[in-house]
Amino acid sequence: MVTAVDLCGVRLANPVIPASGTFGFGLEMAGEYDLNVLGGISLKGSTREPRFGNECPRIAETPDGMLNSVGLQNPGIDALLNDKVPALRKVYSGVVIANISGFSLDDYVYCCALADKCQDIDILEVNVSCPNVHGGGMAFGTSACAAAEITAAVKAVCTKPVFVKLSPNVTDIVSIAKACEEAGADGLTLVNTLLGMRIDINRRVPILANRYGGFSGRAIFPVALRMVNQVARACSIPIMGCGGVSSASDVIEMMMAGATAVQVGAENLRNPFASKEIVEELPKIMQKLGIEDINEIIGAV
C-alpha cells in the first residue's frame, strides 16, 4: 500500500501535515509522540520581528469549531531559523514547512530568502491569508494582484518549493489561485480560516478581544473542500488541502477533491494526538475503500 505523496519533488511518507498555528513549532509535542509518523509539519506562522499577537481572550468556541485571534504570535524569523527549526530537526526527519507572514512585500521577501537558505526547511508556505493582523496577512491574499506580486517577488529569491496559503474570505478564490500560479507559485495551501465572530450575550461584548477571529474546525470542512475542488479544476500546481479535516476519511475526501497533501488544523487543538491518529487510521480506510496507492485518488472528483 502506498501512502507517500510528492509535493514538487519533496517526498512525504504520508499526506498528513499538522497545519500552521495548530501544532506550535513541532517541539511542543515532541515529548508526547514520535513526530516522525507525520508526513510533514507546517510550523507556526513567523514574521520578520517577534510578535506577541493580539490580547486575550483570543479563543472562542463555536458549534463544531472555534475562532482564534492569536495574531501570529512568534519569536521572529531569526529565532525560527536559529533555534526552533534546528531543535525540531534533532527529533524529526520528515518534511518541514516554514510558514511566513508579513506586513509588506519587503517583509515576505526578506523572511523567505532567509528561510530558503535554511537547510532544515523543505517547503516555504507564504501566508497571505491571516485574518488576525491589520495591514498585512489577509490584505495581500484577498487581491489577485497583491497575491501575485508577493508570489513573484518571493519566487525570485527562493529555490525551494513555494506554496501560497490563500484566504477563503474572497469572492473568487479561483482567480487568486490562478494569479499565484501564473506568478510562479509551485503550489497552494487552501484554505486559511474564515473570518468570524461570537458575542457574549450577557455582557454584550465580542468574546474575542480582537472582536473578529478566524473560524476553523469541522464546521468549515465543506467550504474548504469546495474551494480545493474549484481550484484543483482550474490550476495544475499541487494543493495542500486544509480546513476542518478531522479524520482519515476527511483526508481521503480532501484528496479526491484535488489535494495532494492534507493539513489538519483545529482538530489538533481538541485532540493534540489527532494528526498521529489520522496517520494510523489512513491505511485502514484505504484498505476498506480498495485504494492501493493514495496518489490514484488525487483529484478523482
Place this chain on the structure above:
Amino acid sequence: MEKALYTIISNELIADKTYRMRLAGPTGSLKRAGQFVNVAVDGFFLRRPLAAQEWDPESLAVIYKVVGQGTEVMSGMQPGQGLELLCGLGNGFDAGACRHSALIACGGLGASPVFSLAKELIDAGKKVCVVMGFNTAADAVLVDEFKAMGAEVHVATLDGSLGVKGFVTDAIKAAQPQFDYFYTCGPAPMMKAVCTSLEGPGEASLEERMGCGCGICYGCTCHTNSGAKRVCADGPVFKKEDIIW
C-alpha cells in the same frame, strides 16, 4: 500529558451549582498540585480545562461550577458514563518553595487546585494556613476538608453569611498568619489584591480562555515580566514577580 477514557464514579452537587466529579482512570501524568485536566464533552468542540482537586493512583476528582452549556451537560452526567480526558496538563505549584509555613489564599473554586497542595505541604511537616473567600455561604466548598487535613482555616464571604464579612484580603488581615511563602488561586482581582498586599515570595495560578490546553495553539498567552507565556503550558502557576496584573 496522557489521553484516556475515564469512567465517572460520582458526580455530586457540593455547593450552589457546584459539582465534584470523581473519575476512574490513569493519573500517572499528574505530578504536582495545580495541574489540570482537559475534559471532552460530547457536542462541544473544545475541551473544558478543570483543575485536579485530588487524585490517587486509580482516580481523580475535579470540581466545577455550572457556568455555561458545557458544564451544564457535565452536571447531568451519571456514574458509569465515560469521559475522555487529557490529563497532567500545566506546571502546578512549587510545594518545595515553602520552607516552614505557607499561606494559601483562595477564592471560589480556586480552592480546588490548592487542595492537594495543602495536603502535600502538611504531609511534608509544614504549617499551612488556608484563607478562603466566597460570595456567600452557599458557594463554600472544601472548608471542612481543609480543616480535616490539619490546616488552619479562615473564611471570608462577601455577604458575611460565613466567616469574616469581606474579601480574602480582609480575612488575611484579621488572621495575621505567619508564613514564608504564599500560594493563591481564584478570580484575578482577588489574586492581584493578594499578590500586591502581601510581603514576601509567592505564586499564583492564572486563568485564561484556552484552545488546546497543552501549549500548541498559543491561544492563552499572557504578558509576564519574563516575556510572553502560555497560561496552559508555561503556567498556569507563575511566580508573583513574573506576573503583570
